[in-house]
Amino acid sequence: MRYLLFGDVHSTDLSKLERIIDESQDPIDTVICTGDFDSVKAILSYMKIKEKYEPTGIKFITVPGNHDDAVYYNRDINLSSFYSDVTIKDLHEKLFKSEKARDLMEETLGHTKKTLKLSKITSDISEHDAIIIHGALDGNMPEGFSKKNYSTELLTKEYMRDMWLRLYSDKQEPIGFVQDIEKSKENHERNFRKMEELKYRTMLRGHDHKPELAKKQHDNTSFFEPVIDRAYEFTESTLLTITPGAFQNGYYATISIEDHIRTVIYHQIEQTR
């Protein structure tokens, strides 16, 4: 079984997915999207792909991101790092003018996380399931929420945390932002503990735009930036968190499962925006 994982679309046209699906060496069985579409155009390009490939037997799984929630509910979040001239209100109004795009958002927003029976596909021997989520089960919430749109009560809701929790953490240094390794490690450890508690062996996620692979083996948590196009193999005793990076920057990942071995490959295509 081969899964295609991508997310953090941020207005990118998704027609390039066609080539990825058509030219994949092993056929793709399931396309998994972790959201953050932003624009109606991006949503409609996704639906076009979905409508083309679903009849061929490819399954599509979509979970929403914090941006999808913000656009749908018109909750203002700072978009300045994404667009110079677009506001959430603009995106919200456009969404509500497109019945088709709004339908997909309503369908996905009803379910903020999904589980996938990765193991049951290749074997009857029970293995832990995978979870698909935009943010994480534990980690750190970004700072600077607008009190008007994000009440304390709303931020403590589980579905909201699922979409906002970050694992990658950074801190400001004189030369700019650098990864806060200690904080990132603590986030990964907390998230893995939650995965163990809920019996998930694999997490497929987005939200953090940098590609990252985190693993927990024999109580030892580590994470790294994967080399593009290199195959990483994991036996069933390893817990995995797979963050493909933003599709906005051309990143996606494929995961293959065979004889209980999960093979993960990170890919990057040209920037599509």
Ligand SMILES: [Mn+2]
């Ligand atoms: Mn996000």
